[in-house]
Amino acid sequence: MKQILIIEDNPQKLDKLKAFLDVEYPEIKIVERLSYNSATKEIVLNNSIYDLVLLDMSMQTYDVSEEEMGGDPEPLAGAKILRQMYLRDIEVKVVVMTMYESFVDGTRLKQLDENLQKEYQGIYCGYIFFSHQNTKWQKELKDYINKLL
Amino acid sequence: MGNNKIYQPIQILLNQRLDYKKFHRILSSMKNEMDLDTMTRIVDELSRRIPAYKKFIYGELFPAEAPNMGGLQDLFFKPKNVEKEIGLQIIAIRNNKELIKRFVIYKREFEHSFLIGDYEKATYILTKVKEVLGISIWYYESKFLLLEYQDKSDEKLELLSNINQQIGENHPGFVTTLLHFISHRTERNLSAYKYDYDLTSYFRKNRTDYQKDNCDYSLFKLNFFKNYSIDNLEIVFTFENTNSLVDRYLILIQVLQSLSIGDKEQNLVSRKALYLYERIEDDIFIPLFATNFLNKVPLSFYNKNYLQIVDCYYAGDYLSVVENCKEFIKHDSSCFDVLVFYCRSLIALRMSYSHLTDNVDALINQIGQKVYSSLTNEQDIANILFNLYQKNKNINSFRLAYGLEYYINVEENKRQSVKLKLLSLCHFDPLYAKIFTDDKSEIFLRKGLEYFQNSVSVRQHLRRLLREVTPEGDVSDYIREIDNAKIQFFNEDYDESLKQWQSIYNKYIDVKPIAQIALQYAFECMSKKGEYLKAIKYYVDNYIKKEVNVAKIDVASFMQTLKNIKYKNIRRCIELPIFVGLNAGDDADKSFILQSFCDVYNKTKPSELFEDLLDEDEKKIECFYSVIYKEDTLRHLIYINSTLENLRESQRIAKYLVDLNTVNKGAYQKQLDIVSNELIVYEGSQKLDESKIFANDQAIISYELKDIDGLYNRFKSILKLTISGSVLCVIQGNSYKLVNFDDETKKKDPGVKFTDNALLEVFYSIFDLVRDKFLNSKYGIVAYLSTRIRHGVLEGELRPEIDKWNLILNLQNDKYVPTNYWKIKYGIDDRTNDFINKELTEFSRGVDNLLYSFIKEKLQIKESKIHSDGLFNYDVSEDELMNWAYEIGNSTNDYQECCTYIINRLWIITNNNLEIIRKYVDTQVTDEFNQLFNALRVRLSKSIDDKDFPDIFTAINSASTIINHRLRKIEGWFKISGPTLDDFDLERLLNLVWDNICKCYPKVNVELQFECVKNIMIKGIFLIHFTDLFRIFLDNIFKYAAAESSGKKLCSIDCKLINDEILKCTFENRAPKTIVFNEEIKTMPDDLAFLTEGKSGVSKANKIVKYDLDNYSNSINIVVREDKFIVEVEINISKLLVDETNINN
Secondary structure (H helix, E strand, O other), X not given: XXXXXXXXXXXXXXXXXXXXXXXXXXXXXXXXXXXXXXXXXXXXXXXXXXXEEEEOOOEEOOOOOOOOOOXXXXXXXXXXXXXXXXXXXXOOEEEEEXXXXXXXXXXXXXXXXXXXXXXXOOOEEEEEEOOOOEOHHHHHHHXXXXXXX | OOXXXXXXXXXXXXXOOOOHHHHHHHHHHHHHHOOHHHHHHHHHHHHHHOXXXXXXXXXXXXOOOHHHOOOOOOOEOOOOOHXXXXXHHHHHHHHOHHHHHHHHHHHHHHHHHHHOOOHHHHHHHXXXXXXXXXXXXXXXXXHHHHHHHOOOHHHXXXXXXXXXXXXXXXXXXOHHXXXXXXXXXXXXOOOHHHHHHHHHHHHHOOOOHHHHHHHHHHHHHHOHHHHOOOOOOHHHHXXXXXXXXXXXXXXHHHHHHHHHHOOOOHHHHHHHHXXXXXXXXXXXXXXXXXXXXXXXXXXXXXXXXXXXXHHHHHHOOHHHHHHHHHHHHHHOOOOHHHHHHHHHHHHHXXXXXOOOOOOOOOHHHHHHHHHXXXXXXXXXXXXXXXXXXXXXXXXXXXXXXXXXHHHHHHHOOOOOOHHHHHOOOOOOOHHHHHHOOOOHHHHHHHHHHHHOOOOHHHHHHHHHHHOOOOOOOOOOHHHHHHHHHHHHHHOOOHHHHHHHHHHHHHHOOOOHHHHHHHHHHHHHHHHHOOOHHHHHHHHHHHHHHOHHHHOOOOHHHHHHHHHHOXXXXXXXXXXXXXXXXXXXXXXXXXXXXXXXXXHHOOOOOHHHHOOHHHHOOHHHHHHXXXXXXXXXXXXXXXXXXXXXHHHHHXXXXXXXXXXXXXXXXXXHHHHHHHHHHHHHHHHHOOOOOOOOEOOOHHHHHHHHOOOOHHHHHHHHHHHHHHHOOOOEOEEOOOOOOOOOEOOOOOOOOOOOOEEOEHHHHHHHHHHHHHHHHHHHOOOOHHHHHHHHHHOOHHHHHHHHHHHHOOOOOEEEOOEEEOOOHHHXXXXXXXXXXXXXXXXXXXXXXXXXXXXXXXXXXXXXXOEOOOEOOOOEOOOOOHHHHHHHHHXXXXXXXXXXXXXXXXXXXXXXXXXXXXXHHHHHHHHHHHHHXXXXXXXXXXXXXXXXXXXXXXXXXXXXXXXXXXXXXXXXXXXXXXXXXXXXXXXXXXXXXXXXXXXXXXXXXXXXXEEEEEEEOOOOEEOXXXXXXXXXXXXXXXXXXXXXXXXXXXXXXXXXXXXXXXXOOEEEEEEEEEOOOOOOOOOOEEEOOOOOHHHHOOOOOHHHHHHHHHHHOOOOOOEEEEEEEOOEEEEEEEXXXXXXXXXXXXXXX
């Protein structure tokens, strides 16, 4: 059974992603991680079980709980996770799914895409711009999944 | 070309009569089309025939007064060719060569007088300059500098104001803008890095291509060393031609230098430099033409006295160097290397710094002293170099500045073109051979030998060039040893070279510059051999021994190598995380290495390694943990899964570092105190808080606002002048002149605006900077707003809720895609389905527009041009800013206090903004949603009967209700969040502090009896003070209390309320044997030195109760009764309580 790891801290976006995947790919098992920290941990410890990672770019450091407010925002957490994968030779394919056109450090999405292509060839497959308003992301995601899995 | 060929162009120009604009348009076009020779003849002939045209062609060459500066008219034409522009400058200079020759002498004399502190002579020279050459930007810069160093900064500001008033806003040229920045650049305590940053952002802000030329010129002119490599140098002259010939001459030199450094037009540069040298005799041109015309270098360049210094240094005759340098400086202070030879010789002689000239305060002495310190000090190097950088900004136009700039960059291990320095060499120096890339180096050196046959330094440079081994006895040992080791290195015999470098290092370990170079090459040898681990260990060992000695190692390239191989095949020993922690830029790399180091011991966190690392060298253990602590690596470790775990791990490490009891114990204790406080605040705060607005103001002050003390001091000076009644006229805001090329039709906007409220202007600069960091830095509000609300979060909270009720349509290619949900589910006909979809499209558009407007227009920082409707409004009226300025000016002593004040005000503004936003959500957004739902309901009901098809109306009602709920939730986001200092319960706080201290001393067995008055709610602002206070006493119990025979320490805490307002806390434990009191009861005096000897912190506690808790009658009594040590703290809490508190309710 194929498995996809979704790394996403926004519950609404996560719900939409899961709902879409449930309908389109019921045979694929979905696992979710909600913060930079828990996602990195999952990737480092259990990467071999995943066939694809859908990766958000900006998220909180820690999973929110009664005891935890989430820590500082990590604007380029996705890039850091990719770096952790690269350093550990983790070769699961990654598609970035973001709602940002530009990031806190001023990097535009296109520029980030080029940087990631260059640095993480073989892992990073591209990005999808997610929006609550439209379903364009669904088609793009479907294309990626059909191509990669 | 014969005379007849220039006749026609001259006639065309003459036909324009005295119409300046037409004349210039044609002249400019000719300049771009014709060859330089023809052009020269045309302007010469024209000036000869009709002298009035001279001014048309050359502008005001030697303005007598400020209003004469800035050019004749506001008209600019774009040049096309740098060679022609240089040529035309040279014509003007040639025609006035005697005056420029005098200027060169004046400038040299002024710089020398200024540097050796003879301000009287420097003032006299400037008076002569004004008489002979009129005024110029250079003149005013020199005047500013002189006033500043004579402690007359008030006069300097008044002079600037005076010039501004004379010139006015509508004057052509750039005088006021240039002088505005130069007045900053000549401030002694200049915020130098900020100057660099401000200048760039000032001119590049909202820059279009059209404004690029403006920006390039300003940066080139005002910050040459940082901006010499611009690509369109011809443009510089267009702007500079509005200034005096003196200024044009100086910028011509810089343009030639820039071309030479960039290896562009080398032949042109040499030819022009030679031409100018032959006419002006300014020796600054010699290094520019010596590359191509070595035989033309004059005899005077081969200065015997200078080379004697170099030779004596090479020969190791340091006493002579010291004497010769002092003698040399008396007459010539423009060669920076003389300072370096001087300082290095003092070091070689193991002598402390002695002044070069009699005037100890002279700038040359100050610079010399700093150079000496930078070569000898082991700590505080960054500050010393920053101070040199500040001074170099002050003397940016001096010849000395080139060498100093290069020196600072080398010491900071930054890459910098050596050519910049070489082009400023005043005398023959074998070092200049480096400028050649071919065999001309040897020719140059052999030429030197013709003049100085016995020169040790020239011979040594020849050996270096030819890679010949240096025999003993010819030069000083260290030069010979280094040069020989370099030969082995360049011959790729890294084993032999390494041996030699290590031997050099061991021999000169205490001579910093030599030790640094030896380590640099030794490290490089190991790296070249692929012995990465050995190199890392070598680095770390030496870093621990003497941090400063590794400063020149090229770690950046080495780190890149490690990254490229993903740190593979490098053993995870303790040195690796230290090295990566110190040198990797990426946190992910640091945490990856740290995690893999922990893996070796089968541990997950660094604190679990305390036992495992016992066999390691203690200094390495300390270094390891201090690096982890400082570098914020813990946040990225996969086994530290929450803020609390992170803080606890930090606390364990800080405590461990304290317990190592090294010389750094004090600093670690401070870190431990900070993290313990953070932990207590975090543990005590409410976590499930929906608030999302935050800015990390402490980080903003610490990291983003470090370098504004210069600006703050300027503010204080202007405040002083304002209070004394002076009215200063300064440039307002970020206004500066913009040039419209080839445009004589449009009405010109002067660009520059003045204000007579200099205080407001300077205070606004500070306020604007703090506000910008508070809002837009990575610790600022926008970062949090962006992640927590704007990007999808808010939209995701609302739109999907409507989607669940199938009332909102999705967008595809900018069109709403109809839904068949209602048709399929309820079997309605196509016509009704189309109607529903038409209405849903309208509704969806309304919702999306509303969300768009709210997120993209309202939830923005208000800015007049792009977000005029932003609800985060940080505009402050001028009146209010003036009030703040006076308040801050009178109540603060340094820039940090000033920043804190402004940030506190910004928080108040934030609170007001948030109130408005909450109200906006509550009214406007809610109303608009309700209207959209109502409109949908009404429109649908026109064609669909509620009774026939109730579900869609039910969906509208349900969605409307849920959206209203969601909006209430969203409203709650707009509050300031974070582990803020909430009001706290005294008993709970004591428990938290107790638990926290217990964790710091896991091996100390303490039994506590605890009684505390209930429901004492203290205001949040006092949380840190109470935390500190309790921690001091509880920590002392754990540390010093005597144990019972069982090993257990018994203690009690009793907190009572007396007379409803005095909180009496009694801490009791068995007295340590070391405390002996003469009397049974001793009241704490204000000066608690006798107790601070034991580092009990009681002195701090006393300060807390009296000053921080704001009541001088509060007290701490220490009592020793029998064998009991009792601390009684009495605090009047009547003003500390939360208003609603009902004590003992």
